[in-house]
Amino acid sequence: DVKVTQSSRYLVKRTGEKVFLECVQDMDHENMFWYRQDPGLGLRLIYFSYDVKMKEKGDIPEGYSVSREKKERFSLILESASTNQTSMYLCASSPDGWGKRSTEAFFGQGTRLTVV
């Protein structure tokens, strides 16, 4: 089975801290994604990466950055955490669609981040 693992289930950080959220997948997927999920707003894409060292902004990249130094690992960085970044963060991976039958996406278990 595909496994996407997020490093923490729960995190509490202080305003202004630099925060790292880590995600690892074990299926050699090309694509990796970071979403945040908020009540009433649904899932919103923050950043995605389609290859090592490649990244693209999603719908709400402000206040975030990402790093993908290895294919299996995709990190989300909050440069200076703020209370409006309190949310559920979800990492996902999927194989490259070109020439492949399926681009089924798989998600991690989520990280509930609280910024105080």
Next chain:
Amino acid sequence: KQEVTQIPAALSVPEGENLVLNCSFTDSAIYNLQWFRQDPGKGLTSLLLIQSSQREQTSGRLNASLDKSSGRSTLYIAASQPGDSATYLCAVNSGAGSYQLTFGKGTKLSVIP
């Protein structure tokens, strides 16, 4: 821009009923559509993936259909059980080279024993 809508936002049914969850999307030029389940405070679990060339997919008591031309998909759950209680989300992938899924906001299902 693709938009995905799920109606109703919440649904409550007695145990044993068959039920249908609805998903509609505005741009019919999709590559595939995926249904997920989310339990409270947890991540998303993939249930079914339907390619644009397919009309339906089945897994156990779940059956998902796709009518691309009308921009609709349904998730049919047979003989519902309390363990089916969760939020169900559909997501559309709009191209073979597309890296993004566009999500609906989900239907929260409660199955009453």
